[in-house]
Amino acid sequence: MDSRRGMQILRPFSEMGFRIIPISPDFDYLFKHTMAESWFGKLKRGHIDPGGVSLGQNLSNLLRLALLYKYGGVYLDTDVIVLKSFTKLRNSIGAQTIDLETRNWSRLNNAVMVFDKNHPLLSKFIEEFALTFNGNKWGHNGPYLVSRVISRLQGRNECHHLNVLNPIAFYPVDWSQIRGLFRGPRNGTHSKWLRGKLNHIRERSYAVHLWNRQSKKLVIEEGSIVGRIMGDCCVFLQFNGVEFVSIK
Structure with missing residues (x-):
């Protein structure tokens, strides 16, 4: 969106008073002082195989985690329609599916996330990305990543005050x-x-x-x-x- 075409698309929103601006991310700056920094450095030096899944998609998976960790706020995929205010949501992620017998979540999704700045769980997500990156498995570095990290850390400090919402919330x-x-x-x-x-x-x-x-x-x-x-x-x-x- 940080292009002439993008500005054309966004201009009507600006003209209505919405504060919106497209920005190309500075990955080096945003990843600095996280485990994403060393991973990204290895990627640029050709020491990491980006795999067959779109590198842009996997960088998006990592970028959303870094932005939330450093600044906090709300992350939304662009194919999400918001129905009501998120102001009551805090440190929340949505379940995509639930186990029909136990009624516990069976898979989470990273298309909608709401987190405080410096939440320790986000640091664990970034660490998992850097240590287990696989560019050949769709979802491995995205929805499957948040699912396996939270499953592993349930009951520990990193998951304190975490709200896992039922699928109806976002999905x-x-x-x-x-x-x-x-x-x-x-x-x-x-x-x-x-x-x-x-x-x-x-x-x-x-x-x-x-x-x-x-x-x-x-x-x-x-x-x-x-x-x-x-x-x-x-x-x-x-x-x-x-x-x-x-x-x-």
Whole structure:
């Protein structure tokens, strides 16, 4: 987004008074004095195999951890629609799936994270990334990383005051079911189901992760849950490139 094209996309937000600016990250500065610093140095010297998974994706996994560790705040993937305020959330991460028998989480996700500055768990995440990096396994350095670290550290000081939220908080549907949120009503029964699902999400979710990898080619059908959520929550809808229509 730190480009002429990016500025075109973001200009309507700035014109409405939103404080937003695209910045290309200074990795050396952001990773300094963390275990990411030595890992990144080895990567630049060619001593680490970046693997077959996009290096940009893996750097994004590490960058979000470093930013939260050094500054605190909220991290969101760009395919997340926010439904309500995060002000009551602190040191929180969302479960993607739960075990149906134990009702305990079985996998976490790093698409939405809220942490205080210098939280010790973030340091452990960064350490895990540096020590176990694998550029050939999708998710190994991202959602699987936060899952295995928290699983290993549960009950220890690093996990004190950590809130693991149920999937409904950020992931009301799994990636394998995301298509259903893009579909409009097929008949009366389906229309009733859509209304119930939409109300459930509105009441209990802070945000909706759209699983862009699976949904980027889907059409948002009229009357769909995604269409209704976008109409309720998005500042702009985009049509024809960079032409925006305000819906607020």
